[in-house]
Amino acid sequence: MANSMQEKSTPIAGAALDLRIWEWLVGLLFIGLLVFVTPIPKVAAIGLVFAAAVVKAVLVVRKYMHLAAEHWLLYVLALTPVVLIAGMAIALLPDIAFRP
Amino acid sequence: MEAAPNIEAVVQFGDGDSIREIPAARLAIWLFLASEIMVFGGLMSCFMLLRIAHGGWDAEAAHVHWRIGAFNTLVLLTSSLTMALACTSAKERKRGTARRLRTYLGFTIVLGLTFLGVKACEYSLEFAKGFTPGAGLFWAFYYTLTGLHSLHVLAGIILNTTLWIAAARADLVPVVQRRIEYAGLYWHFVDVVWIFLFPLVYLT
Numbered sequence: 001m002a003n004s005m006q007e008k009s010t011p012i013a014g015a016a017l018d019l020r021i022w023e024w025l026v027g028l029l030f031i032g033l034l035v036f037v038t039p040i041p042k043v044a045a046i047g048l049v050f051a052a053a054v055v056k057a058v059l060v061v062r063k064y065m066h067l068a069a070e071h072w073l074l075y076v077l078a079l080t081p082v083v084l085i086a087g088m089a090i091a092l093l094p095d096i097a098f099r100p
Numbered sequence: 101m102e103a104a105p106n107i108e109a110v111v112q113f114g115d116g117d118s119i120r121e122i123p124a125a126r127l128a129i130w131l132f133l134a135s136e137i138m139v140f141g142g143l144m145s146c147f148m149l150l151r152i153a154h155g156g157w158d159a160e161a162a163h164v165h166w167r168i169g170a171f172n173t174l175v176l177l178t179s180s181l182t183m184a185l186a187c188t189s190a191k192e193r194k195r196g197t198a199r200r201l202r203t204y205l206g207f208t209i210v211l212g213l214t215f216l217g218v219k220a221c222e223y224s225l226e227f228a229k230g231f232t233p234g235a236g237l238f239w240a241f242y243y244t245l246t247g248l249h250s251l252h253v254l255a256g257i258i259l260n261t262t263l264w265i266a267a268a269r270a271d272l273v274p275v276v277q278r279r280i281e282y283a284g285l286y287w288h289f290v291d292v293v294w295i296f297l298f299p300l301v302y303l304t
Contacts, residue, residue, distance in 0.1 A: 015188050021181075026174065029174065033303075050299055052299075060288050064183075064284070065284075070122075071120050073113060078137070081141060089149060092149055093149065096152075097149050097153045099153065
């Protein structure tokens, strides 16, 4: 009884965790494709597809690339270019995309 | 199997009791990946901005083969699994580790080659219809983004193949066990880039 309770509470790790993450990635891929083929407003579809992509990327980075267990400095290293790129895109948006 | 000797250089952060060590090689590969984020992020954000400016390029985007792209996404996600399994097995210090390592690395290489083969078929289909890189801004971006990504996949395949060959020699297995983590970081990064490229180019 005690053993079975201990087994239930033990988090999965190693190869089992790798496989579980892959199942989630494939599931999210199919959700994205389902949203794409479903006739819903384009803006909503794009939002949902990219939300699924962000979740997939976070899963890969945190679990397969082990960023979840890394020093905070590596988070800063990985996120700095993302912030710079996002800042550049937002700054250029009015000039490039919405130019009359 | 004997444990791999720890001969890695480390970089120390903090002081006193809060001191933390990061292997220098891991820090270097993350710095390299940060520079790669700038390359792909810059290209992708330019693509997005110009796409909004040109009304979405819906007519051009309707000609890309999203089913082929979805298949390739599945291939690359599966290659990430086999790479993660190779890294996981490299950390185990027990009998059969080298064989498992080579098996998973071999699968990763085959899946990478499959990705490139499918991509080449896709390019030939598009060229046959006249959608060359000179056919318009959309196609120029399409070939630049996917071509640059494919070159990164090719680099990953070469890297994994050298590790696969090295893992065949018993005296090099400890070296491979250390280096496979860094090869894995690169391979997963290439996967993350495709995770964003696929919806950006094929599904929007």
